[in-house]
Amino acid sequence: MTQDGPGEIAVIFRSQRNGTDPAGYAAAAAAMEVRAAAMPGYRGIESVRDAEGVGITISWWADEAAAIAWRDDPAHAAVRERGRALWYDRYEVTVAQVTRGYRWVRG
Amino acid sequence: MTQDGPGEIAVIFRSQRNGTDPAGYAAAAAAMEVRAAAMPGYRGIESVRDAEGVGITISWWADEAAAIAWRDDPAHAAVRERGRALWYDRYEVTVAQVTRGYRWVRG
Numbered sequence: 001m002t003q004d005g006p007g008e009i010a011v012i013f014r015s016q017r018n019g020t021d022p023a024g025y026a027a028a029a030a031a032m033e034v035r036a037a038a039m040p041g042y043r044g045i046e047s048v049r050d051a052e053g054v055g056i057t058i059s060w061w062a063d064e065a066a067a068i069a070w071r072d073d074p075a076h077a078a079v080r081e082r083g084r085a086l087w088y089d090r091y092e093v094t095v096a097q098v099t100r101g102y103r104w105v106r107g
Numbered sequence: 108m109t110q111d112g113p114g115e116i117a118v119i120f121r122s123q124r125n126g127t128d129p130a131g132y133a134a135a136a137a138a139m140e141v142r143a144a145a146m147p148g149y150r151g152i153e154s155v156r157d158a159e160g161v162g163i164t165i166s167w168w169a170d171e172a173a174a175i176a177w178r179d180d181p182a183h184a185a186v187r188e189r190g191r192a193l194w195y196d197r198y199e200v201t202v203a204q205v206t207r208g209y210r211w212v213r214g
Contacts, residue, residue, distance in 0.1 A: 010203045012117065012165065014153060018213075046121060048155045048163045056155045056163040058119065064206075090212040096117045096203035099171075105197040106125075 008043055008098045009061040011070070015083075015091035017053035025087045028079050035075055041066025067095060115150055115205045116168040118177070122190075122198035124160035132194045135186050142182055148173025174202060 017025070033045055041062035049055035061067040070076060083091070124132070140152055148169035156162035168174040177183060190198070 009206075010117070010119065010201065012119070046163065048157045048161050050155050050157060054155050056153065056165065058163065084211060084213075088211075088213070090210075092208065092210045094117065094205055094208040096205045098201055098203045101199065101201040103197075103199045104191060104195075106191075106195070 006098055006100060007063065009064055009067040010096045010098060011059045011061065011067055012094040012096065013055075013057040013059075013091060014094075015055050015057075016089045017049070017055065017087055018089045019053065021086045024082070028082065032076065032079055035073070036070060039066065039070050039073065041069070064095075064097075113205055113207060114170065116171055116174040117203050117205060118166045118168065118174055119201040119203065120162075120164040120166075120198065121201075122162050122164075123196045124156070124162065124194055125196045126160065128193050131189075135189065139183065139186055142180070143177060146173065146177050146180065148176070171202075171204075 029047070033047075036042055036045055036059055043060035043062055045057065045059045047055065047057040059067075059070065061070065136154075140154075143149055143152055143166055150167035150169060152164065152166045154162065154164040166174075166177065168177065
């Protein structure tokens with residue numbers, strides 16, 4: 001799990017995959033994680049998808065400018081277009097600014 | 108997926124389950140979804156867990172006061188204690204305020 005502090009930006013991506021082109025999707029998802037990690041202000045990414053194809057991915061950014069640069073990244077935009085053409089039945093992106101957090105680890 | 112608008116609060120709960128007491132966990136998770144939905148300012152909840160036990164749950168609230176009331180709800184606090192005693196190896200809670208969002212549905 002990432003270190004996320006007050007003021008950081010969470011980009012919350014919720015999606016329903018439809019089962020089309022699983023190999024292409026997997027390759028693109030892996031490439032996007034690598035690309036995001038190379039962007040300025042990147043703080044982390046977490047992704048969970050269940051057996052029904054419902055997924056939540058959260059990318060964490062130092063500030064709003066970093067989140068917007070990621071939104072506007074050309075490779076990211078190209079993958080979004082492929083996602084609408086092929087992989088998703090629906091998705092939702094929500095951007096939110098962190099106000100506080102708490103972490104617990106079994107001792 | 109929920110309707111979430113600017114100013115709303117996302118409570119992002121990320122966790123690693125350890126496989127202990129799956130029936131007790133499932134019952135408590137279902138009860139907590141019902142209880143959350145009855146709280147003032149509740150806007151929705153979404154939960155995804157993968158085969159490795161990694162989960163992301165996001166509950167959405169009208170404002171900070173509603174999110175705090177949910178945090179302080181006695182039944183919710185009691186379940187958190189059971190979660191630390193039994194179900195989780197680690198978890199992280201992050202509270203963030205929504206600034207913007209976008210939704211796409213296949214036409």
